[in-house]
Amino acid sequence: MLNVTAPDTATRPLSPDVEQAEAAIVEHYARLVRLAYLVLPPSLGRNRRVLTAHSLVQRALPRGRRAADADAAAVRGGVPGQRGADDSGYPYVRLRVLRAALEGGIPLTFRALPRRAQLPPVLPQVWGLRLFPRSGGAEELALDQWLATLDGPGRAACVLRALERLPEAEVLRVLTEAGVADPAAAVAGSGDPLHDALFASPEFDPCVLQARPTDLLRRRRLTRAALAAGAALAVCGALLALPGGGWGADGAAAPPYARNAAAEQALDPAKLVRAAPALWRTSSRTDFSAWPARGDRADDAELLRRALAVWARPGASVVVSATPGTPAGPPMGPPQLLFAGAVDQAVVVLLYDGLRVVRYAEPRAGTTGAALDFARTDGASADTATALVLSRVDGNVRYLAAPWVTGAALRDLLKPGDAPAPLKLTPDGLTPPVAGPAPSGSCTGWNALALTGDGATRLITDLGELTPARLTSGAPGAERDVAEAAELGDWSRIACLLPSVRSHGVRTVNAWTYAKQPLPEGDGTAAWLCTRAETWQGAADRVQAQFLAPGAALAAQAARSEGSAACGPREPRVLAGVLWKSRAGQWYVLAAGSAQFASLSVSGGGVSGSANGNRLAVKAPEGAQVDLSGKLTDGTKAGVLR
Numbered sequence: 001m002l003n004v005t006a007p008d009t010a011t012r013p014l015s016p017d018v019e020q021a022e023a024a025i026v027e028h029y030a031r032l033v034r035l036a037y038l039v040l041p042p043s044l045g046r047n048r049r050v051l052t053a054h055s056l057v058q059r060a061l062p063r064g065r066r067a068a069d070a071d072a073a074a075v076r077g078g079v080p081g082q083r084g085a086d087d088s089g090y091p092y093v094r095l096r097v098l099r100a101a102l103e104g105g106i107p108l109t110f111r112a113l114p115r116r117a118q119l120p121p122v123l124p125q126v127w128g129l130r131l132f133p134r135s136g137g138a139e140e141l142a143l144d145q146w147l148a149t150l151d152g153p154g155r156a157a158c159v160l161r162a163l164e165r166l167p168e169a170e171v172l173r174v175l176t177e178a179g180v181a182d183p184a185a186a187v188a189g190s191g192d193p194l195h196d197a198l199f200a201s202p203e204f205d206p207c208v209l210q211a212r213p214t215d216l217l218r219r220r221r222l223t224r225a226a227l228a229a230g231a232a233l234a235v236c237g238a239l240l241a242l243p244g245g246g247w248g249a250d251g252a253a254a255p256p257y258a259r260n261a262a263a264e265q266a267l268d269p270a271k272l273v274r275a276a277p278a279l280w281r282t283s284s285r286t287d288f289s290a291w292p293a294r295g296d297r298a299d300d301a302e303l304l305r306r307a308l309a310v311w312a313r314p315g316a317s318v319v320v321s322a323t324p325g326t327p328a329g330p331p332m333g334p335p336q337l338l339f340a341g342a343v344d345q346a347v348v349v350l351l352y353d354g355l356r357v358v359r360y361a362e363p364r365a366g367t368t369g370a371a372l373d374f375a376r377t378d379g380a381s382a383d384t385a386t387a388l389v390l391s392r393v394d395g396n397v398r399y400l401a402a403p404w405v406t407g408a409a410l411r412d413l414l415k416p417g418d419a420p421a422p423l424k425l426t427p428d429g430l431t432p433p434v435a436g437p438a439p440s441g442s443c444t445g446w447n448a449l450a451l452t453g454d455g456a457t458r459l460i461t462d463l464g465e466l467t468p469a470r471l472t473s474g475a476p477g478a479e480r481d482v483a484e485a486a487e488l489g490d491w492s493r494i495a496c497l498l499p500s501v502r503s504h505g506v507r508t509v510n511a512w513t514y515a516k517q518p519l520p521e522g523d524g525t526a527a528w529l530c531t532r533a534e535t536w537q538g539a540a541d542r543v544q545a546q547f548l549a550p551g552a553a554l555a556a557q558a559a560r561s562e563g564s565a566a567c568g569p570r571e572p573r574v575l576a577g578v579l580w581k582s583r584a585g586q587w588y589v590l591a592a593g594s595a596q597f598a599s600l601s602v603s604g605g606g607v608s609g610s611a612n613g614n615r616l617a618v619k620a621p622e623g624a625q626v627d628l629s630g631k632l633t634d635g636t637k638a639g640v641l642r
Contacts, residue, residue, distance in 0.1 A: 003264045019500040020089035020557075021062055027442055028090055032057045032097050032165070037133075037206040038199065039101035042148040046478045047130040050206040052104060054124055054197065060096040094164075098156060098178045098571060103504075105152035131209045133202060140203035153186035161187075162196035180430055194211040251306030251362065252315045252370040267312055271306035271334040272351075275349055280403050286353045286382035288338065292403060295341025295429040297349075303340060307349040307360035310538055314372050323465050323505035324372035325537025326356060339400055341428070343391045350400065351430060352377070357388060357464050374468035374605045376505060376536040386451045386458050390467050397434035397462050401425060405453035410434050413446040413461075413495040416488035420450050436462050445497035454480055469533070472510045476532075478509045478571035487511075492557045500535040500560075501542050505522075509533045512567065514574055515592035517615045520607055521582045524550030526560075528592040530574045542565045545576035545641050547590070559641040565640055573597070575640050577628045579620065591616040597630045597638070 025032065025202060036053035044052065117377045147155055153175060160171045168187060175183035182523035202208055266270050272293075280290035297303050312330035316318050322328045338350040338357070342364060349360040359373040377385070389400045401408060408431055409420035423431050437446045448461040448471060459482045460468040472479040473487040490511050501509065515528040525549040534541045543564050544556035558576040565571035577591030589602050595613040602618055605625040609618035620626070628640045 007216065017061060017089075021060070021093050023499065024089035024093050025057060025060060026512050028093075029057060030205070032060070034093060034204060035094065035117055035159050035163060036097050036206055038147065038163070039098065039105070039152060039156050041105040041152065041322065042144065043106075046133065050131050050133070050209065052123060053101075053517055055207050056097055056100040056104065058092075058124075058425075060093040061091075062096070084502075089415060095146050095174065098160075098174070102156060102178060102180070105155075115287065128213045129213060131211055134210055135203065139195075139198055139200050139404065143198050144203065144455060146191065148212060149185075149187065149461045150191075153180045154181070154189045156180070156608065157186040157190035160415060161190060161193065162198045162199040183240045218545065244640075251367075252310050252318050264334070266331045266333055267305070267308045267447075268334070268482075269301045269308060269579050271585070272304060272308075272334040273334055275336065277403075286404065287380040287385045288357060288377055289336065289354070290334075290403070291338045291385075292354070293337040293339070294400070295339045295348075296428075297340040297342065297347060298337065300340060301346060303349065304337070306362070307340075307351065308335075309330075310360055310588075311351065312365045313356055317369050318370065320374075321372075323376055323467075323503075323536065324540060325505055325535070326374045329626065335442055339386070339390070339428075342542045343398060343430070344393045344433070346391060346519050349389055354378070357466055359390075361391075373466050374494070377467060378536070382454050383456075383458060383468075384470055386453070386470070387449065387460060387468055389462060391428065391433075392422070392462075393433065395436050397436045398433045399449060399468070401429040401431065401451060402453065403429065405429065405451045407451065407452040409450045409452075410421045411448050411450050411459070413448050413491050414444070416485065416492045417430065423449075423488075438496075443499075446495040446498065447487045463498065463501060463506050465505065467536070469501075469506045470508045472508060472536060473512065474510065475512055475514075476510075476567060477569045479508075490527075493553065494529060494546055495559060496554055497531065497544060500544070500557075504542065505531070505535045505537055506533045506542075514567075514594040515602070515614055517590065517592050519550070519580070519582070519590075520588055520617050521584055521586070523582050527549060527555075527592070528576065532567045538566040539563065541565075544573070545574055547576070547578045549580070561641050564641070573632070573638065575600070575628070575630050575638060577602070577616075577626075577640065579624065587620050587622050587624070589616070589620045589624065589628075591628050591640075593630050593638075596632050600628070600630045602628050 012642065033053045036056045037049055040049045040052055042049070045529040048314040069290065071212065113505075117374055147158070150158070156178065157171055157174060160166045160174055161168070166174065168622060172183045175186055180186055208227040274293045275290060277292040279292065280286060283290045305318055310318055310330075320328060331351075335351040335358070338352050339350045341347070345364055346361045350358070351358045355378050357375050357377050359371075361371045363369070383385060384405070386402045386405060390398045390400050405425070408425055409424040410423055411420040425431060432451070434449070435447055438444070438446075446461070448459050449468070451458050451460060459471040461471060463469045470483050471488065471491065473482050474480045482488060494511055498509070510532050512530045512532075513527055514530050517526045517528065519526055529546045529548060531544045531546065532541060540563055543561045543566050545559040547558045556578065558578045567574045573594045575591065575597060577589060580588050580590045582588065589607055591600050591602065593600060595610040595614060598615040599612050600611060600616040602608070602616060604627045605620070607618055607620045607624050608624050609616065611617075614630075626632055630638050632638055
């Protein structure tokens with residue numbers, strides 16, 4: 001069943017989920033923080049208002065995978081002039097921010113337990129500084145003083161009208177959904193619209209801030225007291241600690257839990273497997289088992305012993321992470337050494353046991369903490385064993401390329417017409433630090449690495465894991481490396497949807513244009529794409545169908561599924577639909593299936609229609625909810641992607 005909800009834009013998925021809400025928060029973060037700052041009472045003080053506004057927006061992400069039915073109606077109101085795949089999430093998070101800001105303005109009393117928004121924010125925290133927006137002129141000062149005379153609902157009405165540019169009826173609806181008891185009174189007291197332009201002044205921008213120190217004398221007294229307490233604790237700790245200092249023989253590992261020959265061999269750095277430097281040229285397998293040991297610390301027995309010991313017995317100070325479906329246990333025998341060396345501010349060791357690649361990292365200086373990352377890599381090939389992530393520092397990523405990689409270049413997927421920028425590899429195959437995808441938090445660019453070697457140029461991108469994901473194009477079963485201009489153009493319109501598959505153990509992401517549809521009323525031709533992210537575990541693949549309207553810079557997500565065989569070699573078909581508004585203002589249900597569909601039909605919500613072939617366009621009322629189905633060429637019925 002396809003539930004179609006009419007948004008204020010031409011295309012939109014049915015209801016906001018966690019990914020859409022997150023995308024809306026990231027894209028409209030500055031606007032949401034300004035809204036919260038203006039609605040919060042000025043009596044909190046500018047420093048407290050700034051931190052509370054940021055905290056309320058960051059807590060607006062819903063807990064569940066899908067928004068509650070009671071809040072789904074909020075999806076219908078949008079931000080004027082904004083378009084994109086996350087539009088349906090913006091009104092929802094805006095409503096959550098507005099509710100929290102109104103709660104934050106309620107005075108604390110002893111008659112009721114305080115609400116979370118009424119308390120000082122846990123995060124973000126700023127120590128030693130007071131933050132406040134830049135000062136404005138006399139008009140901004142007068143506006144701020146006038147806002148202080150209003151109650152929370154009154155300020156909310158002003159902001160929705162002036163900042164969000166909502167009509168009065170929409171303001172009343174949003175205030176009602178936010179829990180305001182008398183929305184009409186709030187709107188009536190919201191002031192003169194002639195001064196609405198002042199709400200966009202830097203005076204009310206809590207994302208562009210000035211800083212001043214806190215009480216320096218008081219801070220000095222507190223610092224001295226803290227130093228005295230710390231010295232006392234250090235003396236007590238020194239009396240209780242065992243003699244010795246620095247990394248022990250086993251580093252940050254926990255105490256030994258077993259003694260047997262196999263376990264001892266797995267922890268012996270002298271037993272590590274080391275592939276010959278030229279093995280990859282003659283080996284029948286071109287995966288991580290053919291990688292030689294590289295790095296300037298590959299012969300550091302003490303470092304390798306610590307890495308093996310922490311892998312077998314990670315202590316309490318070790319930060320352990322694993323991709324979904326990856327076991328985090330000790331090695332079954334001596335693993336293979338891939339890399340050991342200093343990288344940026346850490347010392348990194350990469351190990352491989354045939355099933356997993358393990359990354360151990362410790363600081364260059366000091367003995368505080370270590371990190372252990374696991375990534376499943378069984379079934380790797382020359383296509384998916386081209387690189388590993390060595391480090392991420394300040395939004396930059398450094399890769400270790402496979403030994404058969406002879407060239408590397410950086411490409412921005414959102415700029416398909418630009419030539420990739422060449423990168424110089426070190427003799428050990430390290431790339432220079434390159435900006436990760438969407439480094440600024442908004443999708444203004446998405447970097448991918450083009451690696452040339454073994455007779456092909458493969459495109460990979462960082463999705464937040466140890467193993468980068470390979471990007472391909474083509475129909476299921478005929479995937480190929482992204483090289484043609486048309487394929488790069490398709491990826492430029494769907495790259496901003498990649499955050500929805502971040503940190504899910506993704507091995508490859510394939511994009512496929514499965515249908516093109518002439519739009520009603522001569523509004524051009526739309527494209528339908530299917531994106532399938534296959535995981536290393538093979539049981540949680542994620543599929544998305546996207547609708548690309550003529551002239552649109554980014555595709556809109558039309559349907560999504562997890563664990564489905566659709567759009568893949570086992571089930572190379574897909575069917576999806578959207579509610580679309582023509583330039584003349586008429587709403588249509590548009591649907592398209594892959595070539596396996598012989599006919600499509602839609603019913604429900606005051607809509608009824610069918611079409612031969614794999615495309616359908618039927619007039620529909622705004623907000624229609626319909627059932628969409630199709631019949632394959634062999635006569636069997638098939639439903640929409642879900």
